Amino acid sequence: MFIHALLMPRPAGAESAPESLSGLQQRRKRVVLISGLLLLVALLFSDALWPSGSILHESSEMLGYALIFLCIAGRSWCSLYIGGRKKAQLIEEGPYSVSRNPLYLFSVFGGIGIGLQTGNLTTGLVCGLFVFAIFSVVIQREETFLISRFPAAFATYAARVPRWGPRLSRWQSSEELLVRPRFVLITFRDALGFLAAIPLFEVVEWAQGAGWLPVLLHLP
Numbered sequence: 001m002f003i004h005a006l007l008m009p010r011p012a013g014a015e016s017a018p019e020s021l022s023g024l025q026q027r028r029k030r031v032v033l034i035s036g037l038l039l040l041v042a043l044l045f046s047d048a049l050w051p052s053g054s055i056l057h058e059s060s061e062m063l064g065y066a067l068i069f070l071c072i073a074g075r076s077w078c079s080l081y082i083g084g085r086k087k088a089q090l091i092e093e094g095p096y097s098v099s100r101n102p103l104y105l106f107s108v109f110g111g112i113g114i115g116l117q118t119g120n121l122t123t124g125l126v127c128g129l130f131v132f133a134i135f136s137v138v139i140q141r142e143e144t145f146l147i148s149r150f151p152a153a154f155a156t157y158a159a160r161v162p163r164w165g166p167r168l169s170r171w172q173s174s175e176e177l178l179v180r181p182r183f184v185l186i187t188f189r190d191a192l193g194f195l196a197a198i199p200l201f202e203v204v205e206w207a208q209g210a211g212w213l214p215v216l217l218h219l220p
Contacts, residue, residue, distance in 0.1 A: 083183025
């Protein structure tokens with residue numbers, strides 16, 4: 001309800017569609033920041049059921065590394081196609097030919113990767129679901145905009161390509177691609193924030209081991 005209340009559309013007529021979409025992105029960033037901080041506070045006092053240095057603990061962290069780097073690379077790849085074009089045209093090529101929201105799909109992978117830095121699978125799942133919930137609300141708002149802007153084209157696109165996907169058999173891409181470097185760099189810069197989880201949880205793990213942070217909950 002907290003996420004839904006902050007991200008749902010304002011009353012009709014309060015602002016134009018493009019401005020509303022921009023406002024949604026700003027609100028989405030604030031919700032991610034606030035909710036992420038609250039989740040971090042909870043994670044400060046939990047730890048993996050298996051000890052640090054064990055195969056399961058280290059494997060979880062390594063899988064998390066892979067998912068975080070996949071997120072960064074995937075989001076940057078998506079921005080090659082959609083950077084600066086979301087309001088102007090309906091993008092149906094490249095990653096957007098197999099999923100209507102590939103950039104957000106890669107963000108979910110990043111969320112799972114962040115959670116896995118704790119060394120337990122439960123936190124990875126919780127963080128992934130957290131990111132999924134936020135972007136599910138964002139997608140509802142964005143699709144409302146796209147339906148109003150490209151009614152017939154979006155209906156055809158939505159019937160062919162899944163909301164999350166990916167449906168790889170639908171892949172299509174043109175031989176040439178017009179890239180706007182500024183938007184690619186902005187997306188890449190924002191995605192680098194996922195890397196902050198790696199040193200952050202190493203510090204948390206050290207503080208817990210030193211007895212500075214009490215462990216109130218052990219998660220598998």
